[in-house]
Amino acid sequence: MARDECKALLDALNKTTACYHHLVLTVGGSADSQNLREELQKTRQKAQELAVTTCARLTVALRDRGLGVEERAEFERLWVAFSGCLDLLEADMRRALELSAAFSLHAPRRPLVRTGVAGGTAGVAARALSARSLQHEAERDFDVADLHQLERDILQVGEMIHNMEMRVNVPRWTVQARQAAGAELLSSVGPSSAGGMSVQERAGLCDWSKALAATVFSAVLLAAVALAVCVAKLS
Template structure:
C-alpha cells in the first residue's frame, strides 16, 4: 500500500513538472511566432533571424524533455486514473502546441524564401514593385537549418503519435469561450493545469 502512495506522489510531482514545462513550451513557441511574423518586414535583419533560430532551439529542447517524461509516465502501470487523465490531457496539449510550432516553422521557411538574406547578412525587404533586381531567382532556397528544424519537429510528432494511443478528440474544453486559452496564459507566464480541458 505504501508503494502505491509513493508512486502516486511521484506521478503528481511529475505531472506538475510537465505542466510547468508545457507552459514554458507555449511561451517559447508564442515568442517564436511573433518573430516569424516579422520576417520580411521593416524589422527584419540578422538579429531577428538569429533570435528566431534561438527561440526555435529553445522550444525544441523543451519539447524533447517533455516528450520523454510524458511518454515514460504514460507507459507506467502504477498510475491512478486521475493522474493518467491529467497526463493524457498534457499529452494532447503538447501535440497541439507542436503542430502549431511546425506550422510556424513552415511559414518561416516560406518567408525566408521570399525575403532571403544578402551575403553580408542583411535581410532584403521587397515591396513587390519592380520585380527582383539582377534577374535572380524568384524564390532562392531558405537557410538549410530551417529545413532541419522542420524535419526534427515532424519526426517528434510522428514519434508521439505512434508512442501513445491518446486520440485528441477525447479532450474537451471546460472553460467558457472568451476567457483565454492555455497558450495565451502560458505566454504571459501563467500556468493553471487542469482547468482548461478534461479527458472524456
C-alpha cells in the same frame, strides 16, 4: 511531482512557441534584419529542446501502468495540449522557411550615384566596399546555413509528432476538458466587471433600461405631435 514538472515544461514551451510565432510575423517587414534571424534561430532551438524534454517526460508518465485514473486523465490532457503546441510550432517553422526564402538577407545593394572621384579617396572607398562585401558574405553564409538547418528542424519536429502517435495512443477526441467551452471568456466577465450583480439583477436592469427608453421615446413623440398641432393652428 512529475505532473508539476510536466506542467512547468509545457508552460515554458507555450511561451517560447508564442514568442517564435510573433518573431516569424516580422520576417520580410521593416524590422527584418540579421539580428531578427539570429533571434529566430535561438528561439527555435530553445523550443525544440523544451519539446524533446517535455515529450520524454510525458511519454514515461503515460506508459506507466501504475497511474491512477485521475492522474492518467490529467497527463492525457497535458499530452493533447503538448501535441497542439507542436503542431503550431511546425506550422510557424514552415512559414518562417517560406518567408526567409522569399526575403533574403543578402539582396544586392548597388550605389545609386557615381561621382567619378579618383585619387586618394579611391583607396578608402575600396576598403569600405571590401568591408561591406565581407559583411554581405557573412550574412549570405548565415542565411543559407540557417535555411538548411530550418529544413532539418522541420523534419525533426514532424518525426517527433509521428513518434508520439506511435508510442502513446491518446486520441484527442477522447480527452475531456476540465472546463466548459468558453469558460475563459465567461471568467473574464465575472463579478468584478459586472459590479457583483447576479443574473437576475442584470436582467432586471436590462428590463428597466428598455422601459426608460420606451418612456423617453413616447414623450418625444407626444411633443412632436403637439408641436405639429400648434404649427397647423398658427398657419
